[in-house]
Amino acid sequence: MSVPDGLVSISGRSNVTNCIKCKGVNGVPAVFIRKDDPPLCKTCFLSGCVHKFRSAFGKANIVRNRDAVALAFSGGASSLAMLQLAKMCHSTSQARKLRFQPTVICLYDVGQPYPHKQEEAMKVVGFDYRIVRTDEIPLDKNEGDFVDQLSASTALTNSALTAAEETLRWRRLKQLVLYTSRSLGHRFLLVGDNASQLAAQCLAGIAQGRGGSVAAELDFADTRFTDVTILRPMFNFLANEVVLFLRYAGLDAVIEPTLSLEQTLARGPGVNSIQRLTQDFISSLQFAGFPSTTKAVLR
Template sequence: MCSIQEGELLQPKRQPSSSLRDRKCMKCSNEETVVIIRINDAFCKDCFLQYCTHKFRSAFGKSRLIRDKEQVLVAHSGGPASCAMLHLIQEGTSRRAHKKLRFSSVLVFIDDGVFHGLTLVERKARNAQVLKQLISSGLDVHAYAIEQVMSTTSSASLGLPVQAVSADSFEILCSFDSECKQLEALLAATTSDTSRQSLQHVLRQRLLIQVANGMGINKVLLGNSTTSLAVQMMSNVAQGRGAHLLYDMSFADLRSTSVTFVRPMREFTTHEIEHYLLLNQLGTIDVISTGPKGLEGLTSDFVLGLQADFPNTVSTIMRTGEKIGVSHSEIDIDLCCSLCQAPLDTDVGPSSALAATQFSEVVSRGNRQSSRCSSEATECCGQGDGSCQSSTRCELPDLRRSLCYGCRLMCKDLKDTSLLPASVQSNALQVKNRAEMRASIQNFLIEDDDAK
């Protein structure tokens, strides 16, 4: 029984501060401590760097996901986790490495400054810094603009045009004026900061898939740390994406049928990453958004605030997410979201909470729709439930049926879903055609039980 009386507050128990000079390394017991992790584990510089290197390489060894001499795509954003991952890959593939990483890497940088409200001059300046850092690594580097996700080029052929970056040019070629205008129109039509952040993640993931398909690569390394994944988990649950926690938090994200997203920095906290960069004297280039934070930014402040007082907060969130994740052994392409490509979670019964929510929306909007929606209207009513009769449709019913619950909530904040990438509309139409074809031949299909 709880012993806390009404009105009493449970104050966090802060760990007693101890000077690093008074501690000895817990591993070698000889060198002076430079960092303390896991609340009370002290490491010297050499032992801490060995600890990080071993944790990074063991992530690949345990999974056995990447084969020898396989080519992988490394997504680099210029942030701390990406810089630490790039340095660990360089150390793991160098000649002096004791146990080498046996895959080859191709670096990919995506300029998404449009989401952060950066001007063209500011985007070019940041691109120059990031690409200069990547080129100094000696690896093959390719750069893209996020606007290219709006392109109609099929990823099944050659993918999007690869722009190799030379040492003489540190700018991404801005030759996608039409795609840029389409993306700006899409962002302007998004009425929620939370949905705009979610849209940024989805479009970045789609572009990485298109780039990987164009290069013939089926593994993409991401720099998600355990802290960022914990924040993402809390934010996604609040946005109706709880059914996809297994994909969002696992070491290998298998939601795409053609590309596997791998998170080798999954076991690293931001505290460990910061000290790794500091001890190796590595710089970072990050985007500072001055606009509203949205739900993800607020969740980050909340989780990091708890982590400061309760050091086990992030690890507890991660362990909880791993327990409640739902496993999907086989993925049917016809039953995947046309936007985020995760398995659909909307195939529920008529007595479900989702069905009740949709019924309440239709009933509550009925009176307004009868007065605003007509065949003579020239502007959309903005309801997004498929009943609008105006010439500008706010939401295509076929698209709505092909979206997961989280993407449906995100698209509610879009004034016009026709602004979404053409590939999304094409996927929705393909799913509709396959469903209609399957329904037309359903009576002629032989079931397994009948065959026996």
């Protein structure tokens, strides 16, 4: 998603001359997140993002000072924004900085190139980090066999692709949880799921008959795992907020998050999954005059 220079009006408004917070002290308005939101300048927008990220931890009151947490980093836009916001919230210039101790985890699959670009991004932030190959984290063999069979398939059906994407998503989450608890000994895992992604996962889960687990997948804290609590500090950020934050912070996503199954998609260009269809459905409503679509789904 590209953002033009000058006044950014995602929902078509461009007739407001002052930032609603600083009244023009820090610059001209540059951001309209939704049609019914007030305009913000770049400085106030970035400050608002930091406040939103930090307040997610404050409201939940789960992570204490000096608690060790694992931060999952794939190199995609949302995880990069989470990494940068964690750095900004640890800055000494912040009056109410977060005081947990993060260790960044980057996983990569067997047969995939070593994530050099992700490593560079993690070094810049300055947190401790670990780069782990997924075959070093033991999982149920049946899960791996199922994914391998689908990846080797010459053609995919809609239902097969839906099942494969869901299996891959859960396998990666379980790998992160296992590494967090067994190798690091941490009790908290931060993941970068944003509001737009969570809304799509919500509808996709209901469509697949998993409505009973939807509530746990949408909240800030997910306590379904025994040893690790999954935290989603980006759960209040829309996808376009993430893009704008990276733009104004001077960052570019290292990669778009990829899965090994992606190689098979070219073999069946007409194949679609429930996850992709729900994401397209929500995005089309969000940007077609219904700016509260994502928030309504999450409520």
